[in-house]
Amino acid sequence: MxxxxxxxxxxxxxxxxxxxxxxxxxxxxxxxxxxxxxxxxxxxxxxxxxxxxxxxxxxxxxxxxxxxxxxxxxxxxxxxxxxxxxxxxxxxxxxxxxxxxxxxxxxxxxxxxxxxDGQCFALAEAWSGSLAGSQNAIAIVVSTGVGSGLIVDGHLLSGRTGNAGHLGQMLLRDVAEGEDPADASVERICSGTGTVAWARSQGWAGTSGEELVADAQSGGEIARRALRRSTHGLAQALVSVAALVDIEAVSLAGGFALGYAGYVDDVAAALERFSVLPHTATLSVHRSSLGTxxxxxxxxxxxxxx
Incomplete structure (x- = not known):
């Protein structure tokens, strides 16, 4: 209408x-x-x-x-x-x-x-942002947590309860006996909070995602490995989404995607490594054009x- x-x-x-x-x-x-x-x-x-x-x-x-x-x-x-x-x-x-x-x-x-809110982000990017013209796409915010929303066949996917699109709660690895399943989730592995925690476990002395990004851009090895762990985890999740609903494009926002110069390119480059099906390696990966x-x-x- x-x-x-x-x-x-x-x-x-x-x-x-x-x-x-x-x-x-x-x-x-x-x-x-x-x-x-x-x-x-x-x-x-x-x-x-x-x-x-x-x-x-x-x-x-x-x-x-x-x-x-x-x-x-x-x-x-x-x-x-x-x-x-x-x-x-x-x-x-x-x-x-x-x-x-x-x-x-x-x-x-x-x-x-x-x-x-993740669904609203996806709707905005598909309407007047970086996903305009895409019929099947996902928009993801990598920040304190990981939020997302899906556009499928040109329509916002809300789901049975209204909670479709929770990429952050997908699991990236096996869950050990007695382990909290959240420890294996995209959010725990890829988010700012999870990435900073991992970097500190490797000996990094900073405390925030902003510090981590700045250190990585200055050549800090632990910070770069931490952000690579985030981009590779996100790429693994994306090839799973692409295999399930055949998305064609991705829009990324949040402190990591918009603040770290190599984040979006690293995600795009990792898709081929983790793809089992040929078409999941060809997603178009963009930075959000609408920001806040x-x-x-x-x-x-x-x-x-x-």
Whole structure:
């Protein structure tokens, strides 16, 4: 369904340290002056969090330009989610089965759609970013954790419960008896948190992903090996996804992908090594072109593109 350019979407993005709201145009742009932010965090009460949602939603809606109308709302959130509109972010334990869809609908008076933040990222990149034109693709954020979303046959894949696309929880190796399965996951092996932990176990003295990237770019051997472990783990996961759903393209974001010059190229180069099927070695690997705007653009896309 096409929309006139004076139609707008209210977009809300909820994460572990902040939440944001903005207005999004039918061609995937943020309306200038409509973006507003409030803190989240484990220390905040349910009432505080709900008040922050209300603050940013009202502030965004106050920025509607003359002659425009807001036709719907989209919410992207850290997961898991429960369709049609509840969220239980692991990093916000005070919200469990929280009816965020109902809250935003009540605040805005708009029909509201809720999806995972990784799915919103994928939708944004496929709509107006680095995956534009791709019918089958995955978008991945490699940051503190690993989040992702899938586009299959031109459509966002939400899944039975709304939680499709969790690349970070795929397992990369066998799980030993009594071991936590998470230790074998993509997230534990490839994320900033997991990569820093591995580097420190090898004798590296730093404490953050930013330090690790800087050290690798200065030639630090342990830091480079740690980042290579991350890129190779991600490449292994990608060839598995490509074998399963025949994706053609990948978009990468997050501190590693956007901060380390060789990260995207290393992932692309490793695909051939780990591919069993010929077509999984030919994925097109890109850096995100939308950066920190992607979560909100994708949330707006829940109105215009889903």
């Amino acid at each position: 096409s929309h006139p350019m004076n139609d707008l979407a209210l977009a809300v993005d909820i994460g572990g340290t902040k939440l944001e709201a903005a207005l999004v145009t039918p061609d995937g742009r943020l309306v200038e002056g409509s973006r507003h932010r409030a803190p989240t965090g484990r220390e905040r009460s349910v009432e505080n969090l709900d008040a922050s949602v209300a603050d940013v939603v009202r502030a965004a809606l106050a920025a509607v330009p003359d002659g425009a109308r807001v036709v719907g709302a989209g919410v992207g959130s850290a997961g898991p989610v429960s369709l049609p509109g509840a969220i239980s972010p692991l990093n916000l334990p005070q919200w469990r089965e929280h009816p965020i869809g109902e809250r935003v609908a009540a605040l805005s008076g708009l029909p509201t759609t809720v999806r995972l 705007d992607a979560p909100l653009i994708g949330a707006g896309g829940l109105v215009f593109r889903v």
